[in-house]
Amino acid sequence: MSASTLFLVIAVIAIVGFFVGRHRALATADGSIRRLHSLPQYYGSHVAVLSFAPAVLVLAVWSIAQPLVIGGSVQSQILPSDIPEGRDISLVMTEVRTLADGLSLAVSSGDMTAAEADNAQTFIGDLRDRLGALGVALGGDVRPSVLAAAQSYRSATATGDLIRTVLVLALAGGAFLFAFRQIAPDFRARNTVERAVRVILIGCASIAILTTVGIVLSLIFNTIQFFKLYPWQDFLFGTTWSPSFQGASELGILPLLWGTLYISFVALAVAVPIGLFAAVYLSEYATPRVRAIAKPALEVLAGIPTIVYGLFALLTVGPFLLAAFGEDGVLGVNWMQGGTAVMTAGLVMGIMLIPFVSSLSDDIINSVPQAMRDGSLGLGATKSETIKTVVLPAALPGIVGAILLAASRAIGETMIVVFGAGAAARLDLNPFEAMTTVTAKIVSQLTGDGDFNSPEALVAFALGMTLFIMTLGLNVLALRIVRKYREQYE
Amino acid sequence: MYDDIRLAERTDTMTDVKIAARNVNVHYGDNHAIKDVSVDIGDRAVTSFIGPSGCGKSTFLRCINRMNDTIDICRVTGDIELNGQDINDKSVDPVQLRAKVGMVFQKPNPFPKSIYDNIAYGPRIHGLARNKAELDEIVEKSLRRGAIWDEVKDRLNAPGTGLSGGQQQRLCIARAIATEPEVLLMDEPCSALDPIATAKVEELIDELRQNFSVVIVTHSMQQAARVSQRTAFFHLGHMVEFGETGQIFTNPQDERTESYITGRIG
Numbered sequence: 143m144s145a146s147t148l149f150l151v152i153a154v155i156a157i158v159g160f161f162v163g164r165h166r167a168l169a170t171a172d173g174s175i176r177r178l179h180s181l182p183q184y185y186g187s188h189v190a191v192l193s194f195a196p197a198v199l200v201l202a203v204w205s206i207a208q209p210l211v212i213g214g215s216v217q218s219q220i221l222p223s224d225i226p227e228g229r230d231i232s233l234v235m236t237e238v239r240t241l242a243d244g245l246s247l248a249v250s251s252g253d254m255t256a257a258e259a260d261n262a263q264t265f266i267g268d269l270r271d272r273l274g275a276l277g278v279a280l281g282g283d284v285r286p287s288v289l290a291a292a293q294s295y296r297s298a299t300a301t302g303d304l305i306r307t308v309l310v311l312a313l314a315g316g317a318f319l320f321a322f323r324q325i326a327p328d329f330r331a332r333n334t335v336e337r338a339v340r341v342i343l344i345g346c347a348s349i350a351i352l353t354t355v356g357i358v359l360s361l362i363f364n365t366i367q368f369f370k371l372y373p374w375q376d377f378l379f380g381t382t383w384s385p386s387f388q389g390a391s392e393l394g395i396l397p398l399l400w401g402t403l404y405i406s407f408v409a410l411a412v413a414v415p416i417g418l419f420a421a422v423y424l425s426e427y428a429t430p431r432v433r434a435i436a437k438p439a440l441e442v443l444a445g446i447p448t449i450v451y452g453l454f455a456l457l458t459v460g461p462f463l464l465a466a467f468g469e470d471g472v473l474g475v476n477w478m479q480g481g482t483a484v485m486t487a488g489l490v491m492g493i494m495l496i497p498f499v500s501s502l503s504d505d506i507i508n509s510v511p512q513a514m515r516d517g518s519l520g521l522g523a524t525k526s527e528t529i530k531t532v533v534l535p536a537a538l539p540g541i542v543g544a545i546l547l548a549a550s551r552a553i554g555e556t557m558i559v560v561f562g563a564g565a566a567a568r569l570d571l572n573p574f575e576a577m578t579t580v581t582a583k584i585v586s587q588l589t590g591d592g593d594f595n596s597p598e599a600l601v602a603f604a605l606g607m608t609l610f611i612m613t614l615g616l617n618v619l620a621l622r623i624v625r626k627y628r629e630q631y632e
Numbered sequence: 633m634y635d636d637i638r639l640a641e642r643t644d645t646m647t648d649v650k651i652a653a654r655n656v657n658v659h660y661g662d663n664h665a666i667k668d669v670s671v672d673i674g675d676r677a678v679t680s681f682i683g684p685s686g687c688g689k690s691t692f693l694r695c696i697n698r699m700n701d702t703i704d705i706c707r708v709t710g711d712i713e714l715n716g717q718d719i720n721d722k723s724v725d726p727v728q729l730r731a732k733v734g735m736v737f738q739k740p741n742p743f744p745k746s747i748y749d750n751i752a753y754g755p756r757i758h759g760l761a762r763n764k765a766e767l768d769e770i771v772e773k774s775l776r777r778g779a780i781w782d783e784v785k786d787r788l789n790a791p792g793t794g795l796s797g798g799q800q801q802r803l804c805i806a807r808a809i810a811t812e813p814e815v816l817l818m819d820e821p822c823s824a825l826d827p828i829a830t831a832k833v834e835e836l837i838d839e840l841r842q843n844f845s846v847v848i849v850t851h852s853m854q855q856a857a858r859v860s861q862r863t864a865f866f867h868l869g870h871m872v873e874f875g876e877t878g879q880i881f882t883n884p885q886d887e888r889t890e891s892y893i894t895g896r897i898g
């Protein structure tokens with residue numbers, strides 16, 4: 143049985159277990175729920191959990207481990223001469239697995255009899271074409287040692303699968319019976335369910351944490367790999383960014399960092415004042431009616447995908463700025479050569495961040511107690527004096543937190559940059575010049591069809607690492623500030 | 633029971649009327665919190681408001697400096713005149729009104745700023761000090777009058793929110809008198825104070841009476857008797873009885889007043 147069928151069978155056993163357990167619990171208590179320790183459905187869940195969880199766990203572990211173990215044991219059958227020059231044995235092992243799976247497929251689709259497949263070495267010359275007709279693509283003609291390994295692989299897998307099926311089904315059935323026999327009026331079924339819930343929650347939390355750890359580790363390892371091929375001093379302090387897959391690349395991060403910071407700065411210069419003032423208006427001046435309409439309207443902005451903002455930058459803001467600041471522009475200053483510029487991306491990114499800043503700040507301003515405002519108004523301060531001297535200072539740490547979160551979003555933004563700022567890495571002060579950012583360059587380094595082990599591709603990980611450190615730092619800072627602020631009125 | 637303070641011997645010293653309220657009604661949405669209240673608050677005198685919890689004392693107090701404007705659902709009708717001028721008139725700026733009619737709130741509400749900045753807040757926005765030295769002087773004087781100077785003089789830069797509840801209450805009193813208001817509204821200013829601090833605050837009230845008019849809400853009958861010249865008794869949104877303090881406590885006209893001061897309703 144395949145893993146998915148097995149899983150379905152276990153699931154069915156568990157569902158049946160639920161109903162049987164529930165029924166059985168009621169029966170042992172002569173139909174009176176009050177004599178049971180737990181409600182009947184807890185007994186049902188107890189049977190279901192016990193028959194499901196261990197069996198699925200074994201199934202999962204077995205299915206992951208079996209190919210590794212079998213692969214390791216058949217590896218020795220491959221002749222060293224069949225391993226291509228300069229390549230790893232893992233490449234040949236891939237071929238072994240493809241071949242083994244192809245043969246099984248051929249048998250199950252009726253293209254070969256089982257006996258034919260077992261004796262495939264007799265028509266080894268035709269093998270590639272016959273499997274190719276079934277959609278199994280093999281790299282080259284099948285070599286005898288590879289076929290022999292594939293055959294052992296196939297038979298070992300078949301045995302393994304059989305053992306797996308028996309084991310898993312026995313486990314599910316055994317657990318079912320065990321749990322079923324445990325049912326008695328004073329058996330504490332609720333506690334099993336409680337434990338199961340806890341395990342599920344722990345599991346989800348660990349998945350979240352482990353993936354983060356995994357991503358960070360892969361970033362770190364690839365970054366180290368990169369620094370083995372390219373000197374870190376040149377990466378961190380180089381002022382030229384000119385990758386070329388032919389070699390002799392210059393991979394200095396400074397122009398990219400500069401572009402990132404410059405564009406983010408323009409974005410924040412747009413978003414922070416507008417967002418903050420919008421928040422002050424919404425929380426302090428707007429009537430409840432206006433607020434009920436304006437706040438959701440502002441938050442709609444936050445739901446627009448950034449690619450739409452990117453198009454907006456490319457098609458509207460860029461040409462508009464060019465018409466004003468470009469050659470023959472209205473202002474006659476000729477500062478701008480093309481529609482893509484730091485200014486274009488910065489403005490659009492700023493618009494994107496307005497709802498982010500305003501809705502966070504609005505929440506924070508609202509959480510300043512009314513008694514603070516009363517105290518100030520009661521002393522004869524005007525509304526704006528109250529806001530300026532009492533409300534905003536009290537909300538300031540939280541607002542700074544909001545701004546830092548907005549900054550880390552600006553730094554990580556990609557699509558708006560690609561469309562709005564262009565792809566030229568440049569160290570320049572003119573905000574009407576095209577520049578690019580770390581994120582945009584990560585995309586362009588990995589979307590070509592270059593070799594993934596070259597420094598030109600690996601540099602993407604180093605760039606990602608840099609970005610990660612920057613945004614992580616900002617987020618940690620922001621969270622600490624926000625947390626400190628929370629304690630203030632408690 | 634209040635003989636020891638010789639209430640009966642007092643005479644009604646009130647001369648001028650500082651605040652005249654006529655037929656004031658307050659609604660919080662559908663809740664009719666103040667019903668047809670008319671009161672005259674004398675100049676250079678202390679008026680106390682007493683009554684059971686929830687009867688509308690704070691609400692009425694907040695009408696006098698229009699703090700109820702800040703509550704969306706609150707609607708105030710009727711006339712309140714300060715120095716003969718209607719405070720709800722369009723020509724009156726509530727901001728200026730509040731500078732003249734200071735308030736100490738029921739719950740202490742120091743700003744999350746330093747003790748010094750808390751006190752200096754009012755003088756700064758109203759430009760009462762020409763230089764730092766004058767401001768220092770105002771701050772010290774106010775803290776002394778608020779009976780808290782000795783406790784905070786060494787930590788004027790510490791946050792006001794870090795003080796104890798009773799200290800915060802006195803800080804707020806000091807903050808309110810720093811702007812030199814003509815009328816001071818005090819909502820239970822001694823609710824969290826020990827007898828010594830209470831005595832000091834009462835001393836302050838007595839001193840303020842020389843120049844200002846003071847309205848104090850209190851749950852302590854003894855305190856009302858000690859500090860005020862006139863007393864108003866509120867019950868369920870009505871002002872039941874208003875008169876000379878000695879009169880109210882020794883010879884109440886209304887039986888609800890009598891029940892309240894003898895502890896039978898509350």
Ligand SMILES: Nc1ncnc2c1ncn2[C@@H]1O[C@H](COP(=O)(O)OP(=O)(O)OP(=O)(O)O)[C@@H](O)[C@H]1O
Pocket residue numbers: 660663665684685686687688689690691692703738
């Ligand atoms: N902000 C408000 N919104 C709605 N109703 C309010 C508000 N403030 C007070 N009320 C209502 O008005 C009535 C009078 O309240 P008020 O605070 O004036 O009582 P109080 O006499 O000061 O009581 P206490 O002695 O407990 O302070 C109460 O019924 C209260 O529920």
Ligand SMILES: [Mg+2]
Pocket residue numbers: 689690691738819
């Ligand atoms: Mg009150």
